[in-house]
Amino acid sequence: MHIICEGEKTVLREVELGDVDDVVRWKKDKLVGRMALDPDTEVTLEGQKQDISKAVESDSQLYLIIQVKENGQPVGYVRINWMDVSRRFAWLRFALGEESARRKGYAKDALMALLSHLFSKGMHRIEAEVFEYNTASLKLLSSLGFRREGLKRKAHYDGDDYFNIVVFGLLSGELR
Numbered sequence: 001m002h003i004i005c006e007g008e009k010t011v012l013r014e015v016e017l018g019d020v021d022d023v024v025r026w027k028k029d030k031l032v033g034r035m036a037l038d039p040d041t042e043v044t045l046e047g048q049k050q051d052i053s054k055a056v057e058s059d060s061q062l063y064l065i066i067q068v069k070e071n072g073q074p075v076g077y078v079r080i081n082w083m084d085v086s087r088r089f090a091w092l093r094f095a096l097g098e099e100s101a102r103r104k105g106y107a108k109d110a111l112m113a114l115l116s117h118l119f120s121k122g123m124h125r126i127e128a129e130v131f132e133y134n135t136a137s138l139k140l141l142s143s144l145g146f147r148r149e150g151l152k153r154k155a156h157y158d159g160d161d162y163f164n165i166v167v168f169g170l171l172s173g174e175l176r
Contacts, residue, residue: 004114005116007113009070009106010066010068010110011066012067012078014065015052015063015077017049017053019074027043027048032096035095036093075096076098076107077094079092081093090127093128094107125169125170126170127169127170129165129166131164132151141168144176145170145174
């Protein structure tokens, strides 16, 4: 188990193939699916094994499991994708898959720890995109210092209707 960073409540460690059952269960969760995935995303055990294997081998992304510090329970994941080390920017995705872990500050704690870690390593910019109806993530990112930088109008189709995607950015020195 390779720990990347720790917050007050959480530990972030690299994903392992042994996490695949949790990841599949989380991504099949109705709320996570609606808030973080496209409606036509098929989540399979084999697909997630391949995704984890690629992430572990990649130098251009981090795929981390959020664990509760006091008991070691895995409760979600954070991904940093399309990192360009030379330009020092990254794209952030995250989800708390365990319903019992929501609204306890774990996501904020984990993101604060990871963002602090990335900025301490010289990262300049972190971007994130959130479906406009995901009010919890909109509030969370704003509370961390992310700024709304734009709106992709009606860019997300949930199977029934089109919704906006809010674009966020956070620069080194803006984390709070």
